[in-house]
Structure formats: structure tokens, C-alpha cells
Amino acid sequence: MKAPTQQNTAVREITFGQAINEALAEEMRRDPRVFILGEDVAEAGTPFKVLSGLVKEFGKERVIDSPISEAAITGVCVGAAMTGMRPVVDIMFGDFITLTMDQMVNQAAKIRYMSGGKLKVPLVMRTTLGATRRSAAQHSQSLHAWFSHIPGLKVALPSTPYDAKGLLKTAIRDDNPVVFFEDKLMYQLKGPVPEGEYTIPFGVADVKRSGKDITIIATSSMVQVSLSAAEILENSGISAEVIDVRTTAPLDKETLIESAKKTSRAIVVDEGYERYGVTAEIASVIADGAFYYLDAPVKRMGAMDVPVPFSPVLEDQTVPTPDSVAEMAKKLCGK
Amino acid sequence: MKAPTQQNTAVREITFGQAINEALAEEMRRDPRVFILGEDVAEAGTPFKVLSGLVKEFGKERVIDSPISEAAITGVCVGAAMTGMRPVVDIMFGDFITLTMDQMVNQAAKIRYMSGGKLKVPLVMRTTLGATRRSAAQHSQSLHAWFSHIPGLKVALPSTPYDAKGLLKTAIRDDNPVVFFEDKLMYQLKGPVPEGEYTIPFGVADVKRSGKDITIIATSSMVQVSLSAAEILENSGISAEVIDVRTTAPLDKETLIESAKKTSRAIVVDEGYERYGVTAEIASVIADGAFYYLDAPVKRMGAMDVPVPFSPVLEDQTVPTPDSVAEMAKKLCGK
Amino acid sequence: MAKKNIKGPPNIGRDEWLRFYRQMLKIRLFEEQVNDLYRSAKMPGLAHLYIGQEAVAVGVCEALRADDYITSTHRGHGHCLAKGAAVNKMFAELLGKVDGYCRGKGGSMHIADQERGNLGANAIVGGSTGIATGAAMSARLRGSDQVAVCFFGEGALGQGLLYECMNMAALWKLPVIYLCENNCYNEYTHYSETTAGEIEARAKAFGIPTESIDGQDVELVHKTARRLVERARQGDGPSFFLCHTYRFHGHHVGDIDRAYYRAKKEEEEWKSRRDPVALLAAKLKKLKVADEKAVSQIEKEIRGEIEAGVEFALNAPYPNADEVDQHVYA
Amino acid sequence: MAKKNIKGPPNIGRDEWLRFYRQMLKIRLFEEQVNDLYRSAKMPGLAHLYIGQEAVAVGVCEALRADDYITSTHRGHGHCLAKGAAVNKMFAELLGKVDGYCRGKGGSMHIADQERGNLGANAIVGGSTGIATGAAMSARLRGSDQVAVCFFGEGALGQGLLYECMNMAALWKLPVIYLCENNCYNEYTHYSETTAGEIEARAKAFGIPTESIDGQDVELVHKTARRLVERARQGDGPSFFLCHTYRFHGHHVGDIDRAYYRAKKEEEEWKSRRDPVALLAAKLKKLKVADEKAVSQIEKEIRGEIEAGVEFALNAPYPNADEVDQHVYA
Numbered sequence A, B: 001m002k003a004p005t006q007q008n009t010a011v012r013e014i015t016f017g018q019a020i021n022e023a024l025a026e027e028m029r030r031d032p033r034v035f036i037l038g039e040d041v042a043e044a045g046t047p048f049k050v051l052s053g054l055v056k057e058f059g060k061e062r063v064i065d066s067p068i069s070e071a072a073i074t075g076v077c078v079g080a081a082m083t084g085m086r087p088v089v090d091i092m093f094g095d096f097i098t099l100t101m102d103q104m105v106n107q108a109a110k111i112r113y114m115s116g117g118k119l120k121v122p123l124v125m126r127t128t129l130g131a132t133r134r135s136a137a138q139h140s141q142s143l144h145a146w147f148s149h150i151p152g153l154k155v156a157l158p159s160t161p162y163d164a165k166g167l168l169k170t171a172i173r174d175d176n177p178v179v180f181f182e183d184k185l186m187y188q189l190k191g192p193v194p195e196g197e198y199t200i201p202f203g204v205a206d207v208k209r210s211g212k213d214i215t216i217i218a219t220s221s222m223v224q225v226s227l228s229a230a231e232i233l234e235n236s237g238i239s240a241e242v243i244d245v246r247t248t249a250p251l252d253k254e255t256l257i258e259s260a261k262k263t264s265r266a267i268v269v270d271e272g273y274e275r276y277g278v279t280a281e282i283a284s285v286i287a288d289g290a291f292y293y294l295d296a297p298v299k300r301m302g303a304m305d306v307p308v309p310f311s312p313v314l315e316d317q318t319v320p321t322p323d324s325v326a327e328m329a330k331k332l333c334g335k
Numbered sequence C, D: 001m002a003k004k005n006i007k008g009p010p011n012i013g014r015d016e017w018l019r020f021y022r023q024m025l026k027i028r029l030f031e032e033q034v035n036d037l038y039r040s041a042k043m044p045g046l047a048h049l050y051i052g053q054e055a056v057a058v059g060v061c062e063a064l065r066a067d068d069y070i071t072s073t074h075r076g077h078g079h080c081l082a083k084g085a086a087v088n089k090m091f092a093e094l095l096g097k098v099d100g101y102c103r104g105k106g107g108s109m110h111i112a113d114q115e116r117g118n119l120g121a122n123a124i125v126g127g128s129t130g131i132a133t134g135a136a137m138s139a140r141l142r143g144s145d146q147v148a149v150c151f152f153g154e155g156a157l158g159q160g161l162l163y164e165c166m167n168m169a170a171l172w173k174l175p176v177i178y179l180c181e182n183n184c185y186n187e188y189t190h191y192s193e194t195t196a197g198e199i200e201a202r203a204k205a206f207g208i209p210t211e212s213i214d215g216q217d218v219e220l221v222h223k224t225a226r227r228l229v230e231r232a233r234q235g236d237g238p239s240f241f242l243c244h245t246y247r248f249h250g251h252h253v254g255d256i257d258r259a260y261y262r263a264k265k266e267e268e269e270w271k272s273r274r275d276p277v278a279l280l281a282a283k284l285k286k287l288k289v290a291d292e293k294a295v296s297q298i299e300k301e302i303r304g305e306i307e308a309g310v311e312f313a314l315n316a317p318y319p320n321a322d323e324v325d326q327h328v329y330a
């Protein structure tokens, strides 16, 4: 099944942040069971202002400011989800998921299975990822690999305003716990988003740019980076295909493998720490599935394996850039 | 550098649990800064009885029973480690590390880096992994992939009594936070452990059995499974090399790659969930490093991607076995 | 404040007294059966017996409606039965059979029975405080007058999540009752070694009214529960209910040699003087609600139910192998 | 109980009064400089100013020895300076320069200065309660009489870790002081919307003695701190010290339009009537410790120190690129 993509959409342009806001507003209008719980989500609309206006429309009963208690915010929403509500948990920085792991992993992810299919936990956790904001080691991590590792959870990572809206609506309608990672630096990014209702299915990767010489598979913040790299590569006569996995769990292995078979070269780019990260899973899936078609080893580009440093001159080295991705691609293509 | 292995050791046989106990006792005698904090660690010696007798020798000041507070147990030990002590944290079941993630990942792992090298956190967290004990979804997980993902942490996973003692002594002497995973089912396993003092360096994989047709790379509980698989394979005329990584972080990539180059076939076996797990990192490292030598794709065998079920008939299907590993190996070798 | 504008509950009627006894005895005999199953290696995994604490689960659950919620713990058989679960499907779950409440996937530490509002046992100490608090929040948001009871042992007082949840429950006046069963031990350690200060004060600090009573007296447990449930239902918010009790057996069935952490004499004291089932039997006679004959008649019936339940479970099939990867996602 | 066998502290001498003023003014001017640096885009990242709370950090840290420990927060510049850090190396850290306390790797939210016992600022709310409690445990285990002070904002009362730690500190009588700076806001939300019950009671519940005072009065803060530090040093265990204060600026430098969460009038009230620096200046004159001339002389000297510090930081080099993967492991 092919998901709709930006190509076949109307011209209205809004920001990534507005797309998130719209998705939440539409789903809250559609379904009275949907509510938001998090820190400074009401009047403040979060520090990123992504939720601005929602409390005005839906009131403090559905857009609820919480104490600074990530574990309980999550746990309370697990309980609410088990008993007929559809909570959207707001965890300000992805670094703080460390405090929610027990409720997400030992509770939310397992309740359906442990109950033999009798209970369900339709919960969405919205949180953030991404570095280079000079926010240092505890406010810059991209920890989506952890949740991607856990059966029972789904993980979505939009890379455009269009995808953000469509994937978030799908997440809210999903009957399972879904973790939704938003790149902090992308909130101001503008892109086409149709006025009308649409959703984007999970587990369907999106070819953001087609090419024939090399496949670049990217997630979230790294999709735009990879598209810029593809531009650079075009000038060097290399045609790069850029694929956005959109969801790491479920993962659309087939689309990734088919593209790698076609181009016979692949790079995986993700902003999480490289070691034991998302790039490892995707690279090994391709190395296995496209084994007999590959002309070169699948290369991985994750965040450097260091805590994120504060100093700009150091931080900027830790994340893949259009140049570094293009460099790697050229090497792989022997140019 | 080659680490000592069982071959070159004395004949005394003790259990895995006794080896852990001995390592702790020896290090506590050697270094007064070492102490143990955890639930039911003193008189009870933990539910697994691994610490039996330590409180008698070292007293309640150094073998300390704590409230049921995994986050604070860890946090308090981080603070103690920063100020001149060398704590050993006891987290009864590996499933409970979910409660310690903030203290381990946002604090312990980053403090040295964030302080520009001025502070250090010489802490060891001992915890467990492994299923098939009919303990169900919240007492059976092997979550070592999470910590392996985090720069600033080291992760050790012994597979024999000999390795358990040598690696634990190294962990306690290391100036960094180390997470030490013990397979619950292995505590009664007996093996040769010399009387004398020895340590085993981190980042040095151990060839537990050498072979020429295929490389089986395993961790912790899966090393014994892989050795049994190797026996089965021998009868089918397949010579399997079994390598124990011993530490996932640091990872001895060179030894793994060299073996795969030699045998041109590799399987990675680990008891963590397969998706986005340890097998992904190791498989992609080999697929890259041995690319031009591989005759078949590197195969991964992790725990099935489901919460661990209680019912024995279901649980037994979720973990690789000697037969399933041997099966896979035969397929890879075209037999 | 706990009693603010709450009329005292009506007296306990004859049928109620008898139901209390039936339910408490059912738990007692169920757990003795579990003990046998485990010792005879017919039951896999771990078993944490509720014997000695029966008055708490029954006294509280008898004050709840079928659609009220409870969350339970690793020591959860008593809560599950008290909320109305069937013996046979529980045994089946404990044996990992497909006819169990969770198709054998959950087992002893994860039985859930949502038709009767049991959101599940939980093997993470304190792990269900968020769930119970969330169920109460959900009731509020849905405009329902359901109440949630969060059962936990005093060991869970060590988990920070509890305090985060009590803060929210108090802020938002949620209909949740934090039911702390102080059976004196966290596994193999006396709670006084792990619990500083005064337990009730930990809830009072959040402005939550508390009650602290003898958990072996089912009448007292029930009347107090009625009052707290009533105030929660009326929208007066959360409460903290501390019941002093004791587990007669080991932490789990395998915990036989307990001398190193508690004196045989202490155990004998409780078993001989403070057995909630014996105390209730005596009371029934004293109140002339039931004579010796009636009491043993009840026991006979329940033994029959237990035996039939075990039979059912032993003969029930295991799940099909292909169920292993079902129910991971809804 | 807090005052049990503790002799009241000696009166504050002239030099002490002057040092309080120097330290508080240094924090005030340092933060104003940070504000300028940030507004003029010379400083990367986030900046959470301590302006308005100076009396707390100084009153407390002046009661500590150099080898006593503190842990700090995202709003940590004041704590760091009060514990004796140098202005120039702090500015260098805030600008990500190699001459900073953490070679530019930590930045504003992670400055640590272990030579003066500052175990570091922490960008995880409540994240340092374990570290402070552990430092106190370490002092005990090492047979040292060091004391640890855990600074945190009232928002950290929402983090369960705090309660887990207070329980341990009380059980083991650890020499730690939990210093809660209630500046009335968790980011953009008034603490009354996030904090149920009574703050002090949350510590009392664990048997921890508490003090609750006006945090704008450095004399009161200091004398109370002296008492609590003394009792900790003597082995009488932990205490909880609640200081009522106010942040004069936004949650961070970028938080300009605050009307939606707090009234301009409220801010004016505090700034005009309860400015700790102004209050102390007035007191110095009243006590004849310093006249107008002396006070402005001090200000002149500190402005000089600040300017020199900024100069130093602006001219300091960034770390070499190859430092990026150094210091990950010891």
C-alpha cells in the first residue's frame, strides 16, 4: 500500500508546529475521549508554543497542566487509556522519557499481551528529539531507539508538516501505545498541508526523492539533511534516492530492501547515538534482505557516540550534515 | 591483547553465583571504598542468594538493605561515586532498570563529559537478564541494548563463572559507570575458576570454541546455547566458531570481523528483543567489516518480539535454543 | 475531614456477613490449594500467597460496585477473588492454560479481570498507582461516578511514583483510594528498616485524608471502606487507607526458612490470635448469624468449588503455539 | 526538634555582612551581564537567571565549608558563585569556551566546580536529589563530617525521586539539607496549581525536621542554615529548608511576555519591596556596617570584576575540535 505524499496535496503551507496543533484540534473535535496531559500545555501551550490555543477551544478539562512528574503523567494516562479515554501525553524533551520507561515499557507496552487481548492502551506520547540547539547533554538527545526496541509499542517520527499531521492523527486513532517524536528544530519548518482530512498509515515508508545510484534511508531530522545531501550529490552526477521510514516500529522493511536492491548501495542516517541505535537495525535489515544485490557495505551515520556537548564548535560535529552524508555517498559510489 | 580464558585456569569448580560472590568479597577486602546497596542484599543475600555471607564479613555499613526505590538507590550511588566511594548497585531484576534510566543515562553516563573530565562516576550496577523462568512479562526481560546505546556507560555480560569473576572485578576497578548483567538461570552453572587473583579486560571478545565453517557470536545466556548448537553442528560436519563478546560496550569489533572473514558466515545470538536490539549492532558491524568475505547474509537471532508470556508452552518459543541456532547455521551453510 | 458530610454506613446484614465469610474463606482455601499445586510442581513460576490478609481485600471489595476499579499487586489472588473472579478461570491462569483470565499469558502476577473492574495485578512494586489514579481520572472525565481502589503493600511506599500520583489525585480531587496493606515485610526485610517517619503522614502531606485500622477485622475494614468509597463517589476526592495486617506464609511459596528475618513466635502470635477468617467465624457465631453447622456447610461448599476449579484448570488445554505472537498489538 | 542541642549561631560580624553583600551583588550583576550577553546573541543556549533569589544561595553557602557539597539546578549561577566560583571561568563556560569550568562542554545548565564542592548544576528537575543524598552518604561512609546541600526549586516537589531520597536520608540520618527555593512558579505555571497540601509536611512525613522562612532576608537564611548545617555535621541527620522567594525575570531570558501567567503588579511588588540586595544594602546602612560610599565602592569593584570576567570569556578560545570525543570515559 502506498501512502499519500506531499506531491498529491494542496498548496497551503503551514509550519510543522501548526500541523501538530491542527491534528490535535481535529482529533479532539472528532473524539471527546481525546485529552492532553503535560507540563505547561494549557495557557503556555508548551515552551515550543506548539499547543497554543487548544486550551481556549477545549478547556482545562481536556488540556491539563500537570506537576513536573513525567512518570505519573504517563502512568495516569495509561490508566485513563485502559478505561475508555484516549490520552495524549506531552513530554517536553525527549531526554525526559528516562523517567517514563517503567510506565511505558513494563505497563503500557505489555498490558494488552499480559491480559490475553482483553485490555488495550490507546495512548500517544508526544515528545521531542534533536540536537544543535546548544541545550547540552540533558536536553538534546534522540532516544527513539529505546522505544523502537520494545514489542507492544509503535514509534512514529515525522519529517515534514504534512507527515506530522497525518501520522499524528493515525497515532491518536491507533488502539496501541504510540510514541511520537518531533524534531524541535523542525517546528518552524513550512510545508504544504491540505485543508482536508487525511491520515498516513504506519509502517509505510515514503520515498521523499527517487534516484538510481544510491539509497539514503533517513528518519525525522535527518530526512531534510539527506534531501540536501541529494542535491549536492546531483551536482556530482550521483542520483540519490531518499527514503523516510516514517515509523521505526512498524518498519516497512520491504520498501527499504527493494530500493537498496535497485541502487545496490545504501546509507542509513539517524540522529540517535550510532552505537546500538536505529541505524543498526535498518542497516542489518538491508544487509540481509538485499545481500545479493549490494555493491558496497551498508553505511551507518548516527549521532557521534558522545554526550551532546554544549559548546557550538563541538556540538556541530556530533550530527550528520548534508556535506558529511554527501561525502559518505560519494565514497560508496567510488567518486 | 588476548584475555585469559578457561583453558589456562586451575581445576577448582564453583558456580556462577559463587564467582560473583567471590569477586565482590575480594574487591571489598582490597578496597574499603567499595560497598553494596540494594533490596534484600544483607541477611537475605538477595532472592538469588548470590550475596550470601557478605554482610557477615563486611557488616551492614557496607552491605546495605535499601527501601524499594530503584531510582534513589541508583541516584544515591551516583552521588557516592562522585565523592570518593565505589558503589555496587544491586537491581534485582533487569526489568527494573526502567526505574533507573534517568539516573544512569542523564546523570551517571554524562557527568564526566559534562564536567569536562573533572568528575567521575565509578559505579557498578549489577542486574539480571533472561527468560524461561515462568516469571512473565515484567520479570524476564533482557534490556541490555538500552544501556549499550548510551555513550558514557560500559556494559558487561559474563557467560561463565570464570568470566563472571574476572569481569566483575574489572568492572569494580573501572572509573566509569558499568552495567553488569547476570543471567538468572546461570547462577547454578558450575565452571572452573582459579583460586588466585585475576581480572578480564573489557572490550576483548573470547573465542569460546574455534571453528572454520561459521561464526556464532553470542552474549550472556546465549553463549551456552551457542556452544550446544556447535556440538549439534559438529555431528552434521559443520565446524562452528563460537565467540562471546563479553562486553557489548566497548565492543571488540576486530575479533568478530576477523572471525567472520575467516568463516565467511555469521549468526548473532542474544536474548534481548530482536528488533533494534544487540543483534542489530553486531550484525551490521560484521556485514560492514567483513562485507567482501561473506558468502551469506549475517543472520540475527534475538528473543521473539513479544512481551514474555507466562505459559511455558509459549515462553519456550520466544528464546533461541541449541536446535534453532543449529538449524539456522545449517541453512546458512547450505546443509 | 474524612467523615465530612458522610452518613455512617447502614449496619451489616446477615447475608452480607455470610458473603464476607464465603469470600474470605474462598481466598484462604484457594491459596492453600495454590500452595499444594506449587509444592507438587503442577504450577510454574512464582506464587505470593495472600493468606492472613483476607479481611482487607474482602472488606474493601464488598464496598465496591462491579463497575468500580481496582488495581492489584504480585500478591493479588485475594484482590481478584474479592472483586468477584471465578476460581476455575483463576486456577487456569495460574497454570498457564488458555481458559485462564488472560489465556495463560499473564499468570499469577498479571491476572486481570476487566469485566469486574480488576485492571490487573502488577509485578512492579508500586507500578499500578498510576493506573488506578488514571482510572479515577478517566471516570471523572467520562462523567461517571466510578471509584478506583489502588491496592499496594507497604513496600510500595518506597516508590516515588506513589507520591507523584497522590499529588495529582489531591490536586484534581480524583475518586481514588490508596489502600496500603502493611503486612510488616518488604520481602525479607521488616518495613521499619525501609520506612522512615509515619506512613499516614505521607498522604496527609498532600492534603489527603487517611484512615489507619486493624486489617484483620473485616467489619472495621468494610465500614471504613464504605465511608471512603462514598466520599470518593460524591466527588470529595482521594483518601489513603492503611490496613495493618500480616502474611502468614513466606514472601513466596519457596520462602520456607524465615527465621533469619522474622521470629516463629511472631508468626504464631498472628496465626493464633489474629487470623481474620477464624475471627470472623467466631463473630458469626457470637452474633448468631451462623452456627457451627452453617459454617462448616459453607466450608464444604467452597471446598467443592475449589476442587472443581482445580480440576477444570488441570484439564484445560495450554494455548496453541501460534498464540505466542498474538495480542502484542490491538 | 530541629533545634535540639544546637547552640544558636554567633552574631554576624562586620566582615561577614560585607561578604554577604559582595556575594549577593556579584550574583545580581553577573546575571544582568548574562542577560545582556544573551540578548546581544553572544551567548548560545538557554539562560535561567537567579535574580531575586540571591539571599538564599549566599545565606546558605556562607554557612558551608569549602569541602561541603552542594548540588544545583538549571537556575544555578547563583549557587555556583555563592559556593565560591570565579566569575571569569563561569562566563567562559556560559560561552562554551575551553577556559570554562567544564571546558565549554557543560554550559549554563551543567556548571560543576568540584574544587569548591559544587557537584554540578542539573538540567533534570529534581535530578540532583540522589547525588546530594549520595554525597552525604559518602561523607558518612568515609568518616568525614562534610555536609551536602541539595538546592532545588519547588517544581522538583513533583519528582518522586525526592521522596525516595528523603526516606533514605531519614532512615540513615544522612548529613543532607534539602533546600527548596519556592519562587512561586514552575516555568509558566503557579506552584499552587501543581502542589497539593502543605510543602513542609512532605518532609515531616519522613521524620525530617523542617524550617520555612522568608528567603529574601539573608540574615534569617544564614542563621537558619547555620543551625541546620550544624545539626547535620553533628550527626543529627537531614533537614528540609523551605525558602520563600521570587524570580524577578522570566523563566529563561527569552520569557518576556509573562502577563498570561503572572501579573506585572506582582512582579513590581517583589522588585520594589522585597529585593534581597536592596534590603541588605539598607540594612548595612542601618547597622552602620557600611555607608553609601562604602556600598557604591563595593559595587564599583564588583562591576570591575564582572567586566574583566566577560572580557576574559569573550577572548577565550573555543575547545579544539578534537575535544569532542574526549572525556566520555575516565
Ligand SMILES: Cc1ncc(C[n+]2csc(CCOP(=O)(O)OP(=O)(O)O)c2C)c(N)n1
Binding pocket: B039, B068, B070, B092, B096, B099, C074, C075, C123, C124, C125, C126, C152, C153, C154, C155, C156, C183, C185, C186, C187, C251
Ligand atoms: C519495582 C520493583 N522492585 C522490586 C521488586 C521485587 N519485589 C517483589 S515483591 C517485593 C516486596 C514488596 O513488598 P510489599 O510492597 O510490602 O508487598 P508484599 O510482598 O508484602 O505483599 C519486592 C522488593 C519488584 N517486583 N518491583
Ligand SMILES: Cc1ncc(C[n+]2csc(CCOP(=O)(O)OP(=O)(O)O)c2C)c(N)n1
Binding pocket: A039, A068, A070, A092, A096, A099, D074, D075, D123, D124, D125, D126, D152, D153, D154, D155, D156, D183, D185, D186, D187, D251
Ligand atoms: C524532569 C524534568 N521535567 C521538565 C523539565 C523542564 N523544566 C525545566 S525548568 C522547569 C520548571 C522548574 O521549576 P522549579 O523547580 O520551581 O525551578 P525554577 O525554574 O522555578 O527555578 C521545567 C518544567 C526538566 N528540565 N526536567
Ligand SMILES: [Mg+2]
Binding pocket: C153, C154, C155, C181, C182, C183, C184, C185, C186, C187
Ligand atoms: Mg509488605
Ligand SMILES: [Mg+2]
Binding pocket: D153, D154, D155, D181, D182, D183, D184, D185, D186, D187
Ligand atoms: Mg520555581
